[in-house]
Amino acid sequence: MARRRIVIALGGNALLKRGEPMTVANQRENVRIAARAIAPVTADNDLVISHGNGPQVGLLALQAAASGQHTPLDVLGAETEGMIGYMIEQELGNLVPFERPFATMLTMVEVEPNDPAFQNPTKPIGPMYTREQAALLSKEKGWTVAEDGAGWRRVVPSPLPKRIFEMRPIKWLLEHSTIVICAGGGGIPTMYRPDGTLAGAEVVIDKDRASAVLAREVGADLFVMATDVPGVYADWGTSKHRLLRRTTPAELRALRFASGSMGPKVEAAIAFVEETGRRAAIGSLEEIERIVAGEAGTIVEPE
Amino acid sequence: MARRRIVIALGGNALLKRGEPMTVANQRENVRIAARAIAPVTADNDLVISHGNGPQVGLLALQAAASGQHTPLDVLGAETEGMIGYMIEQELGNLVPFERPFATMLTMVEVEPNDPAFQNPTKPIGPMYTREQAALLSKEKGWTVAEDGAGWRRVVPSPLPKRIFEMRPIKWLLEHSTIVICAGGGGIPTMYRPDGTLAGAEVVIDKDRASAVLAREVGADLFVMATDVPGVYADWGTSKHRLLRRTTPAELRALRFASGSMGPKVEAAIAFVEETGRRAAIGSLEEIERIVAGEAGTIVEPE
Numbered sequence: 001m002a003r004r005r006i007v008i009a010l011g012g013n014a015l016l017k018r019g020e021p022m023t024v025a026n027q028r029e030n031v032r033i034a035a036r037a038i039a040p041v042t043a044d045n046d047l048v049i050s051h052g053n054g055p056q057v058g059l060l061a062l063q064a065a066a067s068g069q070h071t072p073l074d075v076l077g078a079e080t081e082g083m084i085g086y087m088i089e090q091e092l093g094n095l096v097p098f099e100r101p102f103a104t105m106l107t108m109v110e111v112e113p114n115d116p117a118f119q120n121p122t123k124p125i126g127p128m129y130t131r132e133q134a135a136l137l138s139k140e141k142g143w144t145v146a147e148d149g150a151g152w153r154r155v156v157p158s159p160l161p162k163r164i165f166e167m168r169p170i171k172w173l174l175e176h177s178t179i180v181i182c183a184g185g186g187g188i189p190t191m192y193r194p195d196g197t198l199a200g201a202e203v204v205i206d207k208d209r210a211s212a213v214l215a216r217e218v219g220a221d222l223f224v225m226a227t228d229v230p231g232v233y234a235d236w237g238t239s240k241h242r243l244l245r246r247t248t249p250a251e252l253r254a255l256r257f258a259s260g261s262m263g264p265k266v267e268a269a270i271a272f273v274e275e276t277g278r279r280a281a282i283g284s285l286e287e288i289e290r291i292v293a294g295e296a297g298t299i300v301e302p303e
Numbered sequence: 304m305a306r307r308r309i310v311i312a313l314g315g316n317a318l319l320k321r322g323e324p325m326t327v328a329n330q331r332e333n334v335r336i337a338a339r340a341i342a343p344v345t346a347d348n349d350l351v352i353s354h355g356n357g358p359q360v361g362l363l364a365l366q367a368a369a370s371g372q373h374t375p376l377d378v379l380g381a382e383t384e385g386m387i388g389y390m391i392e393q394e395l396g397n398l399v400p401f402e403r404p405f406a407t408m409l410t411m412v413e414v415e416p417n418d419p420a421f422q423n424p425t426k427p428i429g430p431m432y433t434r435e436q437a438a439l440l441s442k443e444k445g446w447t448v449a450e451d452g453a454g455w456r457r458v459v460p461s462p463l464p465k466r467i468f469e470m471r472p473i474k475w476l477l478e479h480s481t482i483v484i485c486a487g488g489g490g491i492p493t494m495y496r497p498d499g500t501l502a503g504a505e506v507v508i509d510k511d512r513a514s515a516v517l518a519r520e521v522g523a524d525l526f527v528m529a530t531d532v533p534g535v536y537a538d539w540g541t542s543k544h545r546l547l548r549r550t551t552p553a554e555l556r557a558l559r560f561a562s563g564s565m566g567p568k569v570e571a572a573i574a575f576v577e578e579t580g581r582r583a584a585i586g587s588l589e590e591i592e593r594i595v596a597g598e599a600g601t602i603v604e605p606e
Contacts, residue, residue: 024372024374024378063372070327075390078386085409087381089409090411094501102468168479168481169404169405169481172479173472178472190393
């Protein structure tokens with residue numbers, strides 16, 4: 001098969017599994033598992049890897065708070081791009097020939113100050129709490145909290161990514177078949193001040209949405225979202241639920257998804273496929289090699 | 304003057320002044336000052352910017368510890384490359400034309416497991432303590448502590464940088480006149496395990512030494528170390544002390560410097576000049592423009 005340009009977005013939950021203690025050792029072990037899954041597709045493809053940071057950005061926020069400090073979400077996002085990007089570069093680097101170049105790049109992403117998401121925080125970050133803990137934290141820290149699966153979590157605004165600032169360097173590196181790790185955590189959230197200078201924003205951008213922008217901008221042949229489920233299910237929660245193997249933006253639009261995790265993935269897949277006429281895929285991290293070969297996951301194709 | 308390739312190493316203490324509270328706001332203000340100093344030299348030169356991370360890596364270690372967690376120094380180093388690199392990219396980006404590309408790259412640096420520095424920790428990180436606090440922390444946490452100026456600080460091993468792994472991408476980006484921010488904090492410390500895989504190391508590499516390797520590898524015409532003093536003084540601590548305006552490796556070798564801050568800078572300057580036959584400079588952050596023009600700081604030239 002001809003060499004392809006592939007963007008793989010690694011789910012934050014794939015890197016730190018739900019319920020696992022947020023230790024560096026656990027994160028590294030999960031990154032190692034992800035690296036093993038990705039390594040087989042490195043040889044014949046040009047690769048861009050992005051990743052989530054929901055659990056990690058919340059963890060670093062708590063660490064700062066435990067020292068009596070406030071670190072804004074843009075700076076925390078930058079810290080997580082360092083922490084997670086490093087582990088991915090090192091662990092994947094241990095599995096591919098030394099000659100293959102790697103670059104992990106900090107990525108600033110622009111959001112609009114008037115994005116309605118600022119009024120409606122939806123993105124869960126940090127650890128799970130009980131309902132009582134969450135209510136207390138909301139009162140003490142002014143957090144917005146919301147249910148997320150079996151527990152409660154802090155939620156922050158998640159405005160739409162409008163632009164990735166470092167696109168030219170990313171493309172130059174891809175021309176040399178560099179494996180580029182970027183747009184971690186959806187990118188470092190930034191927005192323009194009225195005076196025209198760029199500043200950080202106290203939000204977390206959805207990494208699947210940002211990765212769709214990234215995949216479009218690098219001209220990806222395939223955009224893969226790797227998560228902890230085998231793909232997109234129709235009729236989920238009913239006895240008739242079935243994995244969609246091949247689908248289209250139109251078919252996906254007719255289905256309903258929870259706003260939590262699968263919703264943004266489906267939306268990102270639709271956006272990429274409609275804007276580029278190329279394919280997107282959603283599936284399990286362990287099956288990346290088969291997803292890239294078109295043999296697993298949910299493949300979203302143009303009509 | 305012809306376009307030159309310049310590596311500027313920003314001192315960690317220039318980014319977070321001694322005695323200042325380690326808040327994000329203070330760091331950003333100091334990065335802004337550094338960006339204003341660097342902006343005038345961006346137009347006519349290709350630029351690589353590295354930076355220290357001593358105060359910041361210690362701060363993040365304390366934040367993790369306050370949450371009852373241990374984050375190893377390689378991961379903390381990666382976090383500080385994210386935090387500080389982001390601020391430099393954003394603040395300097397606000398002062399140069401939008402068209403100029405920027406890339407902040409995580410940088411892994413190799414150290415040797417048998418480096419004698421592992422037996423002799425010398426690199427101060429984190430905040431200042433009183434002698435009594437330091438003694439208590441040493442007992443409680445197993446830290447090595449040492450005097451640093453007016454107080455006491457935790458010290459960690461600082462082995463020599465042997466190799467920067469991401470050199471090819473850095474050079475490819477420079478070919479496009481990208482302003483590259485990299486090797487922050489002396490790079491993320493890594494070393495090979497007996498099985499040939501790369502792992503993190505619990506050390507902090509001296510950023511001037513790592514920047515000298517970086518400057519040599521990118522073929523820099525000039526290697527500038529920006530700090531909080533006007534340059535290198537001869538006869539320091541005596542009534543005859545005088546700023547060296549132009550000097551040579553041989554003249555510097557004949558002088559004595561404290562091992563704290565100026566020692567590694569002088570050593571890095573000597574190494575770069577002797578290995579490349581090009582010039583190095585040590586001087587004040589505020590005077591970078593004049594240092595680059597050869598009008599301020601201490602210029603170290605080949606014999």
